[in-house]
Amino acid sequence: MKGLIVAAGQGTRLRDIASSKPLALVRGVPLIERVIDAAHNGGVREFVVVTGYEAARLETFLERLAARRSLSITTVRNPGWRGSNGLSVTAAAARLGEHFVLLMADHLFDPTLLADLIAAPQRPGAVVLAVDRRLANPLVDLEDVTRVEIDAAGDIVRIGKLIEPYNAFDTGVFLASQALIEAIGEDIAAGGAGGISGGMTRLAARGRAHTFDIGERFWLDVDDAVAHGHAERLRA
Numbered sequence: 001m002k003g004l005i006v007a008a009g010q011g012t013r014l015r016d017i018a019s020s021k022p023l024a025l026v027r028g029v030p031l032i033e034r035v036i037d038a039a040h041n042g043g044v045r046e047f048v049v050v051t052g053y054e055a056a057r058l059e060t061f062l063e064r065l066a067a068r069r070s071l072s073i074t075t076v077r078n079p080g081w082r083g084s085n086g087l088s089v090t091a092a093a094a095r096l097g098e099h100f101v102l103l104m105a106d107h108l109f110d111p112t113l114l115a116d117l118i119a120a121p122q123r124p125g126a127v128v129l130a131v132d133r134r135l136a137n138p139l140v141d142l143e144d145v146t147r148v149e150i151d152a153a154g155d156i157v158r159i160g161k162l163i164e165p166y167n168a169f170d171t172g173v174f175l176a177s178q179a180l181i182e183a184i185g186e187d188i189a190a191g192g193a194g195g196i197s198g199g200m201t202r203l204a205a206r207g208r209a210h211t212f213d214i215g216e217r218f219w220l221d222v223d224d225a226v227a228h229g230h231a232e233r234l235r236a
Helices: 030-041 053-070 085-089 111-119 178-189 194-204 225-234
Strands: 002-007 045-051 072-077 098-102 106-109 128-132 146-151 157-159 170-178 210-215 219-221
Touching: 002 030, 002 085, 030 045, 030 053, 030 106, 030 111, 030 178, 045 053, 045 085, 045 157, 053 072, 053 157, 072 111, 085 170, 085 178, 085 194, 098 111, 106 111, 106 170, 106 210, 111 128, 111 170, 128 194, 157 210, 170 178, 194 210, 219 225
Parallel strands: 002 045, 002 098, 045 072, 128 210
Antiparallel strands: 098 170, 106 219, 128 170, 146 157, 146 170
């Protein structure tokens, strides 16, 4: 199983802590290294990391990390890194198989969450998103989190920031497929921004966007100084 990590954005909300968000230290370890560690422990054996902002610096770190840890890490630059996150997914399309894990460079998570997601039955032409149904989760920033509306069967009805109603949160951990890349391309062709949520919305309309409930397991979007403080306190 390959893991695609989106790491191209500027990370302006964490700029006071680090000029490059993927390289922001959490208890002395760069954020992206913690994401790679969790993914590796969860079953990912090959990594494709999409870079953009401060690409050369991040690529140098990843090259050294791969050598130091004997990991398979390939980098791909997204020339449209100032745009939506879906452009980073499409930039890596040629490096991915039919199914792959999609992760965010700033989302920490329990490795067992990913292991169970990978072990779940794969659905051809579909995407499964790991979701948190704990609407009172104190680690979630309600003004920034991507919200999800799920039906009784566990399929996604709607996904996006500030949508109403909603009954779950997007953890940023996906068991994805080429269908997502195609849907993002369709969104762009139709005049959309080409974001991951835009692609997922199109798949949801076709009944091909499903969810995996993470239960009580940990995840955290380290997107600003407050979340970084949570990470410093909660993760060893």
